[in-house]
Amino acid sequence: MAKIIFIEHSGATHEVDAKSGLTVMEAAVKNNVPGIDADCGGACACATCHVYVDEAWLEKTGARSAMEESMLDFAENVKPNSRLSCQIKIADALDGMTVRLPESQH
Amino acid sequence: MFGERREPATVADQLGQDMTGRVIIVGAGHAGGTAAALLRQYGWTGPITLLGDEPIAPYQRPPLSKAWLKGEADAESLALRPVSFYGEHDIALRLSTGVSQIHPATHEVELDTGERLGYDHLILAVGAAARRLAIPGADMKGVLELRTAADAELLKAAFGPGRRLAVIGGGYVGLEAAASARALGAEAVVIEREPRVLARVACETLSHFFQAYHRDRGVVFELNAGVEGFAHRNGAVSGVQLSDGRVLPCDAALVGVGAIAHESLARQAGCACDHGVVVDAQGRTSVAGLYAIGDCTRRPLWPYGVEGRLESVPNALEQAKQVAALLCGKPAPPPETPWFWSDQYDLKLQIAGLPHHAVCQIVRGDPVAAKFAVFHLDAENRVQAVEAINAPAEFMAGRQFIGSRKPVAPEKLRDMSISMKEVAA
Numbered sequence: 001m002a003k004i005i006f007i008e009h010s011g012a013t014h015e016v017d018a019k020s021g022l023t024v025m026e027a028a029v030k031n032n033v034p035g036i037d038a039d040c041g042g043a044c045a046c047a048t049c050h051v052y053v054d055e056a057w058l059e060k061t062g063a064r065s066a067m068e069e070s071m072l073d074f075a076e077n078v079k080p081n082s083r084l085s086c087q088i089k090i091a092d093a094l095d096g097m098t099v100r101l102p103e104s105q106h
Numbered sequence: 107m108f109g110e111r112r113e114p115a116t117v118a119d120q121l122g123q124d125m126t127g128r129v130i131i132v133g134a135g136h137a138g139g140t141a142a143a144l145l146r147q148y149g150w151t152g153p154i155t156l157l158g159d160e161p162i163a164p165y166q167r168p169p170l171s172k173a174w175l176k177g178e179a180d181a182e183s184l185a186l187r188p189v190s191f192y193g194e195h196d197i198a199l200r201l202s203t204g205v206s207q208i209h210p211a212t213h214e215v216e217l218d219t220g221e222r223l224g225y226d227h228l229i230l231a232v233g234a235a236a237r238r239l240a241i242p243g244a245d246m247k248g249v250l251e252l253r254t255a256a257d258a259e260l261l262k263a264a265f266g267p268g269r270r271l272a273v274i275g276g277g278y279v280g281l282e283a284a285a286s287a288r289a290l291g292a293e294a295v296v297i298e299r300e301p302r303v304l305a306r307v308a309c310e311t312l313s314h315f316f317q318a319y320h321r322d323r324g325v326v327f328e329l330n331a332g333v334e335g336f337a338h339r340n341g342a343v344s345g346v347q348l349s350d351g352r353v354l355p356c357d358a359a360l361v362g363v364g365a366i367a368h369e370s371l372a373r374q375a376g377c378a379c380d381h382g383v384v385v386d387a388q389g390r391t392s393v394a395g396l397y398a399i400g401d402c403t404r405r406p407l408w409p410y411g412v413e414g415r416l417e418s419v420p421n422a423l424e425q426a427k428q429v430a431a432l433l434c435g436k437p438a439p440p441p442e443t444p445w446f447w448s449d450q451y452d453l454k455l456q457i458a459g460l461p462h463h464a465v466c467q468i469v470r471g472d473p474v475a476a477k478f479a480v481f482h483l484d485a486e487n488r489v490q491a492v493e494a495i496n497a498p499a500e501f502m503a504g505r506q507f508i509g510s511r512k513p514v515a516p517e518k519l520r521d522m523s524i525s526m527k528e529v530a531a
Contacts, residue, residue, distance in 0.1 A: 022183075030187045032195065034147050039420045041166050045447040045456050046420070047502065067454070067498055073527065074502030106442065 002095040006033045006051075009103045018090045024099065025049040025086035035101035042086040047071040048105040049085040050078075054098040061088045061097075077102050125434055126152040127226030130215050132205050132371065133157070137400030137422035138231030139164025139186045144430035146195045155198040155223060157205060157215070160254055163189050168419060170258040171282035172449050175265065176289055184255065208375040210393055227433055230372055230383060230391075230398040231426075234365035234417060239274065243336035248343035248358045252279050253365070264358030267291035272346045272356035274333055276303030278448050279362035281316060284325050285450040295326040295354055297333060297346060306364075309461070311480050312493050315473050316450070323451060328354070365417060367402045380404055382415040388438055389429035397432075399425035408441035409511065410462045410490075418446050443508045452476075456498065458505035459491035468519045471497055479504065487513040499526040506530065 004027055006014040012034075018027035028036040028049070037048035044067050053061055058081050064072065068087045072078050085099065129145060131138045134156050142156045158164070164186040173179035182188075192199040204218035214222045236251035238244055250261050261283065264271060269292040273280040276298035284294040296303065302313035317327055332349035336359065345353040367382040377391040378384040382404030389397040400422040407414050424442050431439055445458040453476060464482035471478030479500035482491040488511055492504025503526040507514055518529045 026183075030185075030191065032143050032147055032187070032191065037423065039423050040447055041168060041419060043168075043447055043449065043454070044498075045454065045501075046445070070498035071502060073499055074506060074530075106440065 002090050002092055002097070004028075004090065004094065005096070005098040006035075007098060007100045008033075008035050009101055020089075020091050022090050023086050024051065024088040024090060025084075027090060028085065035105070036085060037105040038086060040086075044068060044071060044084060044087060047075040047084060050075050050102050050105060051083055051085045051099040052079055052081050052102070053083050053088075054100070055081060057094065057097040060093050076104065076106075125150045128152055128224060129154045129227045129229065129433065130223060130225040131156045131229045131231055132215065133231035133233055133400070133402075134160070134164045134199065134201065135231060135233050135400065135422070136164065136167065136186065136419055137233075137426050138229070140423055140426035141229055141231060141399060141430055142197045143187065143191070143195070144426055145433065146197065148430055148434040148436055150430075150434055152226070153198065154196070155200065155225075156192070157203045157217075158199070158201045159204045160256070161202045162255060163187070163192065163199060163201065165255060166419070167253070170255060171252055171279055172286060174255075174258050175262055175283065175286035177262075181255075205371060208371055208396075210375050210396065213395065226395065228396050229389070229429055230396065230402060231400045231422075232368040232371060232398075232402045234367045234401040236361065237364045237366050239333065239361055239363065241333060241335050243338065243343070244361070246336055246338055246343050247341055248338075249336060250358055250360050252283060252360060252362060261358065261360060265290045265292050269293070269358070270356045271295075272297060272354055272359040274346065274359060274361045275363035276300070276305075276327070276329075277307065277362050277364065278304070280360065281320065282448060282450055283360050283362070284320060285323070288320075288323050288325060289451075293324070293326075295328060295356070296320070297328045297331050297348070297354070299330070299332060301330050303327070303329075308457070308493060309467060309480055309482070311467070311469060311473065312455075312495070315476075315478075315495065319451065319453065319476070365401065367404070367415060369402060372396070372398060372402070384413070385425075387428065387441055388432045389425050390432075397429045399429050406441075407444060407460060407462075409443070409509070410460060412462060414460075416444050418444070420445050443505055445505060452496075454496055454498070456494045456501035457491065458494075458501060459489070459508040461491040464490040466516075468516050470500060470519055471522060481514075481519055483514070483516065487516060489514060503527075503530050 014033045016031045039048045040046040165184045169179045271287045273296045287294040335347045337345035345355045369379040372383040383398040385403045448455040461482040463484040468481040477496045479494040479497040489507035494501035
């Protein structure tokens with residue numbers, strides 16, 4: 001289990017207790033966190049689960065795959081700490097992680 | 107969007123800010139389940155009832171032909187949201203519940219049991235049924251289809267080393283199932299009426315690529331092949347009989363020859379239907395207070411100026427978003443370019459757009475290396491569609507080109523030394 005804190009673009013905060021093994025995207029969708037569309041359901045095919053990982057946690061989430069890198073290349077408002085949340089697996093080490101959501105996924 | 111016609115206001119529009127009405131959603135699939143969740147997310151406070159005829163809460167169908175068949179996904183990962191979600195958000199989820207008719211005059215839905223439920227807004231998310239073959243034996247044991255988790259369970263039981271699967275129809279469902287069968291050591295033969303697989307949904311370059319890729323992995327193809335009937339042993343299918351007289355032996359036959367929209371409820375309620383429930387960009391049917399979303403709809407296809415039916419998760423999500431925004435009085439989300447994806451073996455296929463007005467094709471990359479994209483351009487060199495294999499940058503850029511309607515330079519598009527970022531610049 002890990003607590004993940006989602007902060008919407010508006011500032012609204014959602015704390016979610018998520019099972020290890022799920023992805024950060026799944027944790028958001030299953031808990032109805034607004035702002036993560038996840039159109040493809042986690043196939044790394046759409047770039048609509050874009051999040052900004054707080055710098056302190058970025059390294060712990062691992063590196064972007066080539067696929068994710070290419071998808072992010074064409075997403076809107078990409079920053080160095082951008083990730084596709086369907087590609088981050090939840091683990092105990094991520095307990096307390098904060099991710100911020102972009103203004104829009106499209 | 108600039109220049110787009112504003113749809114005439116309906117009662118729902120005028121009631122936009124009133125979020126206390128009774129919403130009934132018929133169909134608890136991807137579209138229906140998402141609409142219920144989004145209504146709550148957007149602030150709807152009135153009662154929401156979600157009626158599903160399957161015994162399980164809304165789940166994702168795409169993995170059924172892929173990860174689920176291969177045993178890589180469980181019921182929990184398949185679920186759209188945990189079962190507890192619906193109670194926590196005051197959504198009355200009623201499963202194994204069929205609807206027999208709609209009474210638009212009295213604003214009631216009649217269940218199979220005769221019970222009537224009143225509504226102020228009714229959303230039809232009733233999906234589509236697998237098309238059946240009109241040949242003898244089509245309902246025989248072992249002749250399967252793949253729409254639901256229950257279908258997938260039956261199909262899964264037919265897989266395994268040494269088992270033989272016959273797939274009738276070389277569309278996405280059939281090819282994905284064949285790939286999963288091979289991954290589990292089963293034999294797979296794909297029988298297709300047309301001269302190539304994916305004939306209705308992809309270009310020839312892609313069809314030939316997929317055929318070769320599947321052949322290299324042991325899938326056998328019978329193209330230009332008609333199916334006459336089934337051979338059987340002990341009451342279960344034992345072979346597929348072709349028009350040329352041959353019988354292909356099998357332990358199970360999967361029929362994947364397209365789907366037909368469930369439109370009888372809508373039709374009987376007075377909604378205009380035309381190979382799908384006709385809706386506008388926000389999901390309104392021709393009957394006030396009735397909306398339709400997902401696989402069952404015939405909808406405007408942006409930006410092509412035509413109407414059609416889309417069977418995809420992005421379509422279900424887009425329409426769920428549109429109708430939830432409409433009911434909650436939020437501005438309509440911008441229209442989205444249709445897109446699809448499919449996973450087979452280690453291939454990721456992503457398609458954006460539809461080649462409605464395309465006059466030429468540009469291949470970028472190398473099909474032999476299983477990393478390429480086919481761009482479909484119109485007479486003004488505007489991208490109409492892109493089909494990308496293991497080429498996410500081409501897919502993402504192509505999707506943006508389609509939306510922007512900006513002409514591209516074909517010679518740049520063809521040149522792999524020019525990055526997609528530079529092509530887009």
